[in-house]
Amino acid sequence: MKTINYLKGDATNPQTKGNKIIIHICNDIGGWGKGFVMAISKRWKNPETEYRKWFQSGENFNLGEIQIVQVEEDIWICNMIGQHKTISNSKGIAPIRYEAVEKCLNKLIDEALQLNASVHMPRIGCGLAGGKWEEIEPIIERTLLKNNVEVYVYDFE
Template identity: 85%
Template sequence: MKTIIYLKGDATNPQVNGNKIITHICNDIGGWGKGFVMAISKKWKKPENEYREWFKSKENFHLGEIQIIKVEENIWICNMIGQHKTITNSKGMAPIRYEAVEKCLEKLSNEAVKLNASVHMPRIGCGLAGGKWEEIEPIIEKTLLENNVEVYVYDFE
């Protein structure tokens, strides 16, 4: 089985050849404006615009769904709805929803196989969503890596 390849650098600038999908976690309330999405929006306008349209349309816009947007000849962005709202609730539950992240990554792995693409990401779900990498990593292993998809995780310096 493949293993996650950890790199220092910017996940919006993948350093490998071939088709690439850059993935990240979005919330289920249509909010876009903090964290990694800012780096995406600085580089490409389409992912944010498509996400906002998707939210407005309400079509399949819920936890566990993904949206894939082609931004360059061999680069796609995957918006994954894996976060409920944007703040930790009164019971101390962070916005991250691991079961939704797993559904998203299962769908993403099918797309990556179809496109023969590697997948690139920051440590998804571990910033504003409040998740823990030790919970996310095994989900990546049982979805993307099980399907033989190459995964690169970037730690921004």
């Protein structure tokens, strides 16, 4: 089975040849404006525009759904709804929804294989969403890696 390739650098600037899908986690309330999305918006306007349109349309805008937006000839952004709201609830439960992240990644497999693309990401779900990498990593292993999708995780320096 493939393993995750850990790299130092910026996930919005993938360091490989060929087609690339950059993935990140979005919330289910249409909010875009903090965290990794800011780095995406700095480089490309389209992912935010499409996410907001998707939210307004209400069509399939649910936890576990994905939206893929092409931003360059060989780069796509995947908006994954894997976070419920934006702050921990009164019981201290973080916004991350691991089941939703797993659903998103399962949907991404076909897209990645069709495009023959590698998948690039920061440590998704571990910033504002409040998730733990020890929970996310096994999800990546049993979805993308198990299906032979090449995965790169970037630690920003």
